[in-house]
Amino acid sequence: MTGRPVNHQRRAELLDAAVDYATEHGFADLSWRPVARALGVSTTTLVHHFGTKEQMLEAILGRLRERAFAATSAAVGDQPDLAALAAAARAVWTRASDPRQGAEFRLFFAVYGQALQSPGQFAEFLDRVVADWMRALIDAQKTDRTTATRTATLVIATIRGLLLDLLATGDDDRVQDAAAAFLATLEER
Amino acid sequence: MTGRPVNHQRRAELLDAAVDYATEHGFADLSWRPVARALGVSTTTLVHHFGTKEQMLEAILGRLRERAFAATSAAVGDQPDLAALAAAARAVWTRASDPRQGAEFRLFFAVYGQALQSPGQFAEFLDRVVADWMRALIDAQKTDRTTATRTATLVIATIRGLLLDLLATGDDDRVQDAAAAFLATLEER
DNA sequence: TTGTCGCTAGTACGATCGTTCTAGGAATGG
């Protein structure tokens, strides 16, 4: 009577594959058919699992933010107490500036930019893109909330700004030098 | 014999109007027809002046970068010698964080993100998006080239990172507080 | 076994896309 049960794992597989596709082929002009071809399924299959294209995009960027944050937040949490923020920032930067992460962060900033121009559609992304890291970086500090917030804001902004520079210019020497200087000032607190 | 002369001003008018349109309606899925409707011309007119859509996009982002840089570089140049960099950075930040500039910088970051995923098409944008400011900020300093480059890189990255935060969260108090702290450290050099 | 429902695919529809073709007024140099 109840019929065949829903296979949630199947949707997760397709979503991960879709994120990989977006990482390689860009996010701006994603459409059902090319994604379906790359994944070896029909467009109908994607529609069935994601509903509308808009919903698939939301799912993709949700998964993307999840990936990006999970991979770095692990490094944030496992730090000794003293100078925890500086160590966390260094760990995040080391991982983020790894060339192997380039494609994923290019996609991240592409989504970020698009979200800024469609705040309605990407509301959750915009809400959490800063807040998730803020929470983690504030927890890593022992100072009062005001200065902790101020420092966390600066750390997030500087790392992202440097990453934008690195991805745009590929000038590793210059950007790494600036990053090292910033991280050094962070440890002098 | 020579016929009617080319009207370059007409193209500039259309380009400025197209940038305005992109500022309001987004950059990701721009197409001839909606732009033409908004500008009160036919799509053929746009094709005539810009060639292909790709060329129009390049023209738009070139003009956009020109606008964004010109408006702020003026503030950079007209500073007294002492603490020129700090004053320049403060001027740039004051203008960039003005809510009235929000739409333009949203477009700027949307283009930036798209360019990161299509480096071939937007090569010139990526080349100049950092280099233009770098040159101006290095010239504003009297220290050796190495530290001047390092500082300029950090100033650009931090300002852009803070701007990303401000545009995403709208949390003016927190971001302005962090910006003030950063600019203060800049003046202590 | 049988009825139910998830999963997949194929097809088709209307809309919109970028671009080309055709052609008529406007403005300029000879």
Add this chain to the structure above:
DNA sequence: CCATTCCTAGAACGATCGTACTAGCGACAA
């Protein structure tokens, strides 16, 4: 005036878009 060239518009092309509809297959509960 005339020839030439720019500017603009309208129509049409094939391609691709998102999505709905139909239907067959497979897995599960009763």
